[in-house]
Amino acid sequence: MTAHQKSAHLRKLKNQLIRLQDHGIDEIPCNSQLDLSSASARPSQSIPIRSGQTGIAQALDHIRAEMGDCDRCKLCEGRKNIVFGSGNPNAQLVFVGEGPGAEEDEQGLPFVGRAGKKLTEIIEKGMGLNRAQDTYICNIVKCRPPGNRDPESDEVSACIPFLEKQLQAIHPKVIVTLGKPATETLLGRKVAITKERGQWQEYKGIKLMPTFHPAYLLRAYTLENRKAVHEDMKKALAELKR
Ligand code: SF4
Numbered sequence: 556m557t558a559h560q561k562s563a564h565l566r567k568l569k570n571q572l573i574r575l576q577d578h579g580i581d582e583i584p585c586n587s588q589l590d591l592s593s594a595s596a597r598p599s600q601s602i603p604i605r606s607g608q609t610g611i612a613q614a615l616d617h618i619r620a621e622m623g624d625c626d627r628c629k630l631c632e633g634r635k636n637i638v639f640g641s642g643n644p645n646a647q648l649v650f651v652g653e654g655p656g657a658e659e660d661e662q663g664l665p666f667v668g669r670a671g672k673k674l675t676e677i678i679e680k681g682m683g684l685n686r687a688q689d690t691y692i693c694n695i696v697k698c699r700p701p702g703n704r705d706p707e708s709d710e711v712s713a714c715i716p717f718l719e720k721q722l723q724a725i726h727p728k729v730i731v732t733l734g735k736p737a738t739e740t741l742l743g744r745k746v747a748i749t750k751e752r753g754q755w756q757e758y759k760g761i762k763l764m765p766t767f768h769p770a771y772l773l774r775a776y777t778l779e780n781r782k783a784v785h786e787d788m789k790k791a792l793a794e795l796k797r
Contacts, residue, residue, distance in 0.1 A: 611644040614724035618717060622697070628713035630654075630698035630706070636663030640693030640721060642686070647728040647795055650674065651718065652694045652768065653736040654706050660699040665692045666769075673769035674733070682788050691725055693718060695740045705736050715740065722761070729791050730761055734768030753787045755794075764791045 619639050625631060638655040641664050650666075658668035666674045678686045686692075696706040696714040706714075718740075722730065732738040735748040741758045748765060756763040766787040772780055 611724050615640070615644050615721060618720045618724065622717055625697070628696075628698075628710045630696060630700060630710050630714075633701050634698035635660050637697045638663055638665050638694060638699075639697055639717075640691060641665055642691035643688055644691060644725060646689055646691040646725065648684070648690045648731065648791065649722065649725055649727040649729070650678075650690060650692045650731050650733055651722075651737045651741065652692070652733045654694050654696040654703075655699045656703050656770075657699065665694055669773060670768065670770040673773055677769065677784060677788060681785060682792050684792075691721075691727070693721055695737050711736075711740055722758070727761060729794050730758055730763045731787070731791055732763060732765045734771060737768075738763075738765040752783060753790065755790070762794055764794075 622637065622639070625637060634655075638659050642649075652666065652670075655665060656668050656670065659665055659671070665671070674692070675686050678684050678690055684690065695718055696710050697717065698714075700706050700710070730741070732741055735746055738746045738748060738751070738756075741763060742756055746765065748767065752765045752767060754765070756765060764787055766784050767780060772784060
């Protein structure tokens with residue numbers, strides 16, 4: 556096995572372990588003859604789900620399995636990893652962004668770069684929640700758009716059925732859309748995010764709160780923008796506690 560193949564196997568194994576942790580599995584029996592190639596290739600739904608988990612985690616695994624090594628749009632050409640989503644499948648709060656960036660593509664996980672750290676700060680310091688336990692995080696497209704551009708309409712059309720199924724399976728109490736592309740995609744119309752952020756909307760019977768994308772906050776780190784996101788999250792939190 557070449558160094559490149561070993562590194563690819565290790566990355567897949569790491570992602571699989573993170574997904575197990577998302578499903579509440581903190582430890583797995585490990586024999587000394589661990590075969591990395593077979594471990595990384597094993598489909599996630601073959602891994603036992605700890606008793607007490609609902610069928611939501613399994614439903615998400617089925618959606619991920621249906622996606623496979625997806626080539627339904629041109630974003631497959633430049634990606635390293637499909638970034639399906641992470642967090643607690645039983646969460647009442649789902650954050651939806653627009654698409655993975657470079658770090659997310661590398662790790663196969665959403666919101667793990669600079670914008671992800673800002674989102675974690677908003678969730679944990681701002682809202683007093685635990686990101687892994689209290690939220691589920693995903694994007695409208697699961698592969699990285701080149702140069703971090705907005706996803707194009709054909710790419711969104713190809714990928715959106717997976718997000719719709721994720722949201723249908725999780726059926727959270729509140730969806731927070733991060734930025735204009737995610738908000739427009741779920742509402743199915745044009746949105747002026749600076750005007751409409753902070754105003755409750757609805758997506759298939761689920762309350763939806765549009766707010767700024769954390770990457771925008773990093774670019775325009777003004778007191779006004781920080782206060783706006785803080786106010787939006789206060790509304791989301793109040794709804795979660797109702
Ligand atoms: S963005 Fe979505 S539809 Fe396009 S290749 Fe990736 S997973 Fe498939």
